[in-house]
Amino acid sequence: MEKKVNSFDSYSKKPLKDEVRKAMKRYFNQLDQKNTPIDVYQLVFNEVEPPLLSAVMKFSNNNQSKAAKILGINRTTLRTKLKKYNIE
Numbered sequence: 069m070e071k072k073v074n075s076f077d078s079y080s081k082k083p084l085k086d087e088v089r090k091a092m093k094r095y096f097n098q099l100d101q102k103n104t105p106i107d108v109y110q111l112v113f114n115e116v117e118p119p120l121l122s123a124v125m126k127f128s129n130n131n132q133s134k135a136a137k138i139l140g141i142n143r144t145t146l147r148t149k150l151k152k153y154n155i156e
Contacts, residue, residue, distance in 0.1 A: 117153070121155050122155055125150070130156075132146055132147060132150075
């Protein structure tokens with residue numbers, strides 16, 4: 069039996085997916101109907117990843133091992149991403 073994974077933990081007041089859904093609805097409502105957006109996945113990822121990394125680094129007091137664990141990624145991967153976005 070698979071474990072159900074929530075998009076939020078017991079400390080969150082609202083599921084993250086609800087906030088993303090609202091943001092995407094606003095984004096699409098602002099678009100000119102004549103133009104179809106392309107590469108929205110990469111657009112969202114590029115907008116979300118840097119502030120996510122910054123917030124987790126701040127939360128972890130710049131402890132990369134702790135931040136990597138919180139994010140669920142390898143510390144080397146975290147270091148690469150921090151360098152990519154010039155986050156210290």
